[in-house]
Amino acid sequence: MFEMPEIYQEKCNGCGLCVSVCGCKALVLVNNIISIIETEECDWCTQCEAICPTGAISCPFEIVEELWEPE
Amino acid sequence: MEFLKSIPYCAGLGVDELDSIRKFIFEKTAEKGDIVQLEGESAGALYFVVSGAVKLFKTSVEGKEQILGIVRPWESFNDVPIFDGGPNHVSVQAMTPVVLYGIKKEDLEVILRSYPRVALNVIKVLASQMRHLVSLVEDLSFKHVISRVAKILLEPPEDGTGGRPRLTQQDMAAMAGTAREMVSRSLQALEEIGAIRLDRHRIVITNREVLKEMAG
Numbered sequence: 077m078f079e080m081p082e083i084y085q086e087k088c089n090g091c092g093l094c095v096s097v098c099g100c101k102a103l104v105l106v107n108n109i110i111s112i113i114e115t116e117e118c119d120w121c122t123q124c125e126a127i128c129p130t131g132a133i134s135c136p137f138e139i140v141e142e143l144w145e146p147e
Numbered sequence: 148m149e150f151l152k153s154i155p156y157c158a159g160l161g162v163d164e165l166d167s168i169r170k171f172i173f174e175k176t177a178e179k180g181d182i183v184q185l186e187g188e189s190a191g192a193l194y195f196v197v198s199g200a201v202k203l204f205k206t207s208v209e210g211k212e213q214i215l216g217i218v219r220p221w222e223s224f225n226d227v228p229i230f231d232g233g234p235n236h237v238s239v240q241a242m243t244p245v246v247l248y249g250i251k252k253e254d255l256e257v258i259l260r261s262y263p264r265v266a267l268n269v270i271k272v273l274a275s276q277m278r279h280l281v282s283l284v285e286d287l288s289f290k291h292v293i294s295r296v297a298k299i300l301l302e303p304p305e306d307g308t309g310g311r312p313r314l315t316q317q318d319m320a321a322m323a324g325t326a327r328e329m330v331s332r333s334l335q336a337l338e339e340i341g342a343i344r345l346d347r348h349r350i351v352i353t354n355r356e357v358l359k360e361m362a363g
């Protein structure tokens with residue numbers, strides 16, 4: 077499964093700002109509530125999270141350490 | 148008319164007053180990505196967002212963008228240059244297709260003289276914008292912000308089970324005592340110096356020593 081932003085539908089007010097700002101068509105309004113479509117085009121730009129006025133979209137980051145082996 | 152009733156500038160006004168003000172309004176549209184105005188240009192009108200959203204930003208001589216805010220429906224922009232007579236203090240770009248309602252500066256003066264209640268509402272709006280900007284000024288000690296963000300990446304909070312919870316930029320902003328936009332810039336800056344790599348939903352620490360140095 078491809079990691080996608082998290083949606084909290086109970087917070088969504090159907091304004092559609094996130095749909096307009098999304099550059100990869102991953103977001104769609106269904107019955108005036110936001111839904112997400114899994115797509116590899118999503119590059120985690122977080123614009124949807126930034127523009128949402130109600131906090132209905134979340135783009136959490138996983139903080140990991142790169143493992144490398146000495147040559 | 149319904150839109151006018153909803154904007155802070157027109158709070159407390161009656162139907163006749165709103166109807167008079169409506170005559171001064173003109174509509175402007177922009178497509179996603181369009182530059183609505185540039186910093187430094189002469190400001191001709193006050194704008195209200197009807198639908199969509201725009202971002203207010205300044206650009207440094209090095210070409211770096213500092214976002215000062217996002218303006219959503221029922222909110223306004225260009226208040227400062229319209230009232231102090233100076234040029235646009237920010238650039239404005241449409242983040243989505245937008246519909247704007249504008250009032251020319253000379254028409255706004257007529258409205259303010261005719262309806263003193265609007266002047267009181269303007270003061271409240273400007274005071275609220277001032278509060279937001281003061282908070283942003285606090286955050287503009289950029290060196291301190293990047294240091295706090297680096298610390299969060301080095302020692303993210305545990306979730307009580309030994310795991311590391313995921314953090315949104317808003318979470319990091321709250322932890323660092325700063326604005327979300329400053330976290331975004333800090334992450335980009337840390338990536339530029341090679342301390343981290345942004346890999347979609349992962350922040351990969353690529354050089355712990357450099358990150359420790361930034362954390363101070």
